[in-house]
Amino acid sequence: MKDYQVIVVGGGAAGMMAAGQAAKNGAKVLLLEKKERLGRKIAISGKGRCNVTNEENVSDFIRNYPGNGRFLHGILRDFDNAALRHFLARYGVETKVERGGRVFPVSDDAESVNKALTAYLTEMGVTILTGITIEDILVENDRVIGVQGTGQKRFLARSVIICTGGASYPATGSTGDGFRFARKLGHHVITPRPALVPLKTAETWVKELQGLSLRNVEASLWIGGKKKITEFGEMLFTHFGVSGPIILTLSRQAGEEIRKGETVQLRINLKPALSREQLDLRLQRDFQKYSNKQFKNALEDLLPQSLIPVMIQLSGINSERVVHQINREERKTLLALLQGLTLTITDTLSLETAIVTAGGIDVKEINPKTMASKRIEGLYWAGEVVDVDGITGGYNLQAAFAMGFRAGRAAGEEVCSLV
Structure with missing residues (x-):
């Protein structure tokens, strides 16, 4: 298979942002999604309207994450609600504020957010493959070397970012794959359980x-x-x-x-x-x-x-x-x-019916400055697969975008520094 510098597994909010950022920082990026289209969970969020973030002062955001809010402190400041709204506006999605500070696209159409993110990936030159199920993360000498897909498909890269989501709404592709990868690689997974249910x-x-x-x-x-x-x-x-x-x-x-x-x-x-x-x-x-x-x-x-x-x-x-x-x-x-x-x-x-999964990869085993694994070199985690969860009101999508932003940037910078 054609080699890449960064592979992103999972085409949700965190994954699309991570892939775009890695490419923006000079990396050759492949985005893999198990479903036939990207952003399935984005499409149904906010009852199809997509509550992308909240207008609350970012300094007050942390208190709205009962699950490890402190971990997000610097991450949210790196890519805050204003940055997200500016990003969406750049790709044609104007936003509005509703009751409770909830921020939605003016169009009230979640698909407009997916289109914006897809346009971003296209502009950054990200290669996108859908309908690809990843079975394993390939590691040699405690260093990631790529991923193994079904049907003997191997995709090689120096960095891999896992953005597979949690275990809620499995029809969107979030079936707990990331937790299985993590356990096999020696990461501690906090027991997944339903939040916002x-x-x-x-x-x-x-x-x-x-x-x-x-x-x-x-x-x-x-x-x-x-x-x-x-x-x-x-x-x-x-x-x-x-x-x-x-x-x-x-x-x-x-x-x-x-x-x-x-x-x-x-x-x-x-x-x-x-x-x-x-x-x-x-x-x-x-x-x-x-x-x-x-x-x-x-x-x-x-x-x-x-x-x-x-x-x-x-x-x-x-x-x-x-x-x-x-x-x-x-x-x-x-x-x-x-x-x-x-x-x-x-x-x-049940967990399958929850909007968000609580639990996931133990944040103690992730470097918050880069979202890199502290166990496997070249491996990054972002989004709902991480043990971070917020209340309703746009906080969970904001966290996913922000974690994806930081992971993508760090992975891109790392692989390009080795060239």
Whole structure:
């Protein structure tokens, strides 16, 4: 086979950025992707709109990575959100900022991001081969020499960058190949597990609310009866439990605690903008307004229609009662529900359904200045295959692009310095 200086395995966000950067720094680069097209996971991210990054000050980014955020400190400064938006604009993708600082293409089309990255690879002269499955990383004397594909295909190079992703959304090509490579090469792999994943609940009444989306609510995670973390924003009820942005953010810790055998609860404040006293006054006004109606017809100003029967059931108040017959204690019970609707979390959905994989190559075995392996010379890691993960809001794609940028630049500089 034709020899290259740098081989990149995996054509996602990290891989495409790494390949382009290596070529930009003078290397002869081959990008290998197991699927028939590049950027499969980019294409479905953000519900097909692609939340590329967040506008938050990059100095505050680290706190949004529960998985080894400190490792990214210099990496994110090297290629930050402003640099990413400038890069995309250069290739025709203007971006906009939405609620929560989320940055999307103005076109609302994830494919525009893929086209920009492909144009970048073309401009930099990267050779792209798709439909290629890599079986092994070739190493001699603790130095990488290339990769072994299926059907006796060998591709040789002085540097190899692994950007194979995690183990979530396997249909996009992220099937854990990088973890298998790493273990065989003596790297420690932190057990992969789901992050940014919907949650299952013990309560079966969630089925009655399937498809109901709630905005501007507050969800708190309670572990062993103690409040641990709170998120504000949007959530969604499903037939098995709950999902949506704030649930996904809470899911990583929920999953960790469940695996420890802890009791995990989710408490939803449906009216977080109001204090308990303010909400009580609001409820009293509604009760006065509908004093001669049945209880089941008195909550329409306060709650979505589909949620009313569930709240009535949980309150224990007879739905046929006339509102003016409801006493103070019953009203207090309803108030507690409105600001503390409680769900018991039994599990997360599977790793395959998660948006992001937590776990991966131990960051202690990667040089953050270059993304180079500390075990195998000429080997680099970037993207979701590394044990780094962030909350929802564009942070994971930003990390992938930034790690790919640094790995590609370092690999390109290394091989060209040897010429």
